[in-house]
Amino acid sequence: MPRDLRIWLGGGFILFLIVVAIFAPLLAPFDPLEQDLMAATAAPGVEPGHWLGTDSLGRDVLSRLIYGTRIALTVAFVAATLACLLGTTLGLLAGYYRGWVDAGVSRLVDIWMAFPPVLLSILLVAVLGAGLTSVIIAIVVIDWTRFARVVRAETLQQARLEYAEAASALGMGRGAILLREVLPNVLPVVLVLLSLEMGIAVIVEAILSFVGLSVSTDAPTWGGMIAEGRQIIYQAWWVLVFPLASLFLTVLAFNQLGDGLRQWLDPMLKR
Amino acid sequence: MSPVIDIRNLSARTAVSPILRGVSLSVNAGEVMALVGESGAGKSTIAKAVLGILPAGIRVTAGNILFEGADLLTLPPAKLRDLLGVRIALIPQDPLTSLNPARRIGDQLTDGLRLRAGLTRKQALDKALDLLNDVHIREPERVLKRYPHELSGGMRQRVLIAQAFSLKPHVIIADEPTTALDVTVQKQVLRLIRDMQREHGTTLLFVTHDLGVVAQICDRMTVLYGGKVLEEGATADILANPQSAYTKALLAASPRYDKPEQSLKPVPEALIAELKREIGA
Numbered sequence: 001m002p003r004d005l006r007i008w009l010g011g012g013f014i015l016f017l018i019v020v021a022i023f024a025p026l027l028a029p030f031d032p033l034e035q036d037l038m039a040a041t042a043a044p045g046v047e048p049g050h051w052l053g054t055d056s057l058g059r060d061v062l063s064r065l066i067y068g069t070r071i072a073l074t075v076a077f078v079a080a081t082l083a084c085l086l087g088t089t090l091g092l093l094a095g096y097y098r099g100w101v102d103a104g105v106s107r108l109v110d111i112w113m114a115f116p117p118v119l120l121s122i123l124l125v126a127v128l129g130a131g132l133t134s135v136i137i138a139i140v141v142i143d144w145t146r147f148a149r150v151v152r153a154e155t156l157q158q159a160r161l162e163y164a165e166a167a168s169a170l171g172m173g174r175g176a177i178l179l180r181e182v183l184p185n186v187l188p189v190v191l192v193l194l195s196l197e198m199g200i201a202v203i204v205e206a207i208l209s210f211v212g213l214s215v216s217t218d219a220p221t222w223g224g225m226i227a228e229g230r231q232i233i234y235q236a237w238w239v240l241v242f243p244l245a246s247l248f249l250t251v252l253a254f255n256q257l258g259d260g261l262r263q264w265l266d267p268m269l270k271r
Numbered sequence: 272m273s274p275v276i277d278i279r280n281l282s283a284r285t286a287v288s289p290i291l292r293g294v295s296l297s298v299n300a301g302e303v304m305a306l307v308g309e310s311g312a313g314k315s316t317i318a319k320a321v322l323g324i325l326p327a328g329i330r331v332t333a334g335n336i337l338f339e340g341a342d343l344l345t346l347p348p349a350k351l352r353d354l355l356g357v358r359i360a361l362i363p364q365d366p367l368t369s370l371n372p373a374r375r376i377g378d379q380l381t382d383g384l385r386l387r388a389g390l391t392r393k394q395a396l397d398k399a400l401d402l403l404n405d406v407h408i409r410e411p412e413r414v415l416k417r418y419p420h421e422l423s424g425g426m427r428q429r430v431l432i433a434q435a436f437s438l439k440p441h442v443i444i445a446d447e448p449t450t451a452l453d454v455t456v457q458k459q460v461l462r463l464i465r466d467m468q469r470e471h472g473t474t475l476l477f478v479t480h481d482l483g484v485v486a487q488i489c490d491r492m493t494v495l496y497g498g499k500v501l502e503e504g505a506t507a508d509i510l511a512n513p514q515s516a517y518t519k520a521l522l523a524a525s526p527r528y529d530k531p532e533q534s535l536k537p538v539p540e541a542l543i544a545e546l547k548r549e550i551g552a
Binding site for chain 1: 357370
């Protein structure tokens with residue numbers, strides 16, 4: 001797929017999700033929490049107004065999907081950005097100052113990578129208590145290593161190039177060189193990773209909702225809907241399939257955006 | 272004439288082998304001094320030692336580098352940084368990698384003017400335009416907005432020359448500034464460096480392995496081999512009447528436009544063996 005198309009499709013879908021999340025109260029045909037036991041597990045289009053059907057408590061699937069976008073995107077943006085800031089800072093310091101800073105960060109990353117990430121996140125949330133903040137903290141604590149590793153390697157390489165040497169021959173200090181010379185060259189990689197990380201954050205949030213460790217269980221989350229739908233898959237497939245499709249498309253969009261950005265930014269790095 | 276840079280008995284080494292073996296040389300105000308030698312002779316190491324940007328594996332074991340009465344080797348890093356760019360500047364070897372690929376020419380050229388000379392962004396951009404004009408770059412307004420990969424090698428080297436001269440330093444160290452360029456561009460860049468040097472009265476330490484370049488622009492030359500000075504003197508004298516056997520051999524190994532029929536002779540192995548014995552390698 002051409003890179004521009006990837007960026008437009010991926011970015012376009014995410015923009016669409018953002019609009020949906022912001023205007024959820026206006027777009028949702030029903031209250032996502034309102035139960036209507038008379039219209040429980042209605043197939044899509046059977047009950048008037050319930051276009052994507054209802055779940056076992058008669059709640060509107062479309063409305064719950066729309067409200068679920070809010071939690072998915074909040075986690076994606078906040079958690080990924082925080083993980084990015086933490087990991088990139090540590091990676092830059094480790095790759096540029098070397099020595100004991102590098103040794104410390106690298107060993108920490110090694111130790112972190114030895115833990116199975118899903119287990120660690122479940123453990124963390126269990127300790128911190130369920131809730132959106134805990135989910136975000138768990139993702140940041142687990143995924144900063146992705147940024148730290150890649151940014152460290154990239155910084156090591158960039159700091160060795162002659163433009164950094166030329167800058168120090170101009171009398172620029174170490175900190176100035178790191179921020180003005182090295183950082184702009186590391187930024188494209190960080191941007192790509194950030195986009196991919198947002199996709200990962202959406203999945204992790206869904207996993208934690210699936211096991212009931214995200215926000216309270218009746219709040220509409222895609223993971224929670226999937227967990228619910230799984231139990232009644234033979235009676236009402238739509239309760240499982242639509243949130244699953246939303247999750248799939250969202251992660252795909254983040255990944256395509258990241259891939260497109262990578263290809264777009266790459267020629268700039270080539271000399 | 273008093274020397275601007277006075278290098279005394281400078282020795283440096285890596286973990287495994289010596290690179291400089293007691294080099295002494297002085298560069299007088301306003302002159303162009305060539306450092307000549309083959310790969311591994313230590314000429315770039317001297318240049319980097321002056322600028323305090325020696326690679327991590329090389330350390331200075333003895334000697335002084337005196338500049339305006341201060342020893343650059345023992346100067347605190349902050350004091351040295353104050354000198355760099357303002358009093359001593361560098362024209363780097365490879366114009367393709369010495370400009371930051373992710374930043375516009377204008378931003379890179381104005382860094383020194385804003386951070387060191389304290390100009391505002393607007394003033395620095397105006398000054399950058401003048402600088403690009405001085406190095407004969409056409410359409411400087413457009414070049415300021417370009418990224419390095421959009422310029423040719425010769426243009427990038429001109430930008431780097433403009434950057435080196437931007438803060439009017441007393442001394443400029445040119446580390447093989449034409450090696451990475453085409454022969455035709457080389458000539459223009461050399462003339463540009465010479466013209467700028469004359470106009471500003473800058474002292475120039477010119478590192479090169481090309482005797483043709485030395486003959487064109489250098490007043491004096493120092494011939495290095497294996498980290499030792501073999502001979503030093505006025506360029507015209509040395510080229511006409513070299514004293515050391517190595518310099519004679521180097522000249523015999525260089526092509527001469529005035530005597531194209533003369534065949535090139537490699538530096539004799541026996542001479543190299545003798546030199547190595549002398550310096551104790």
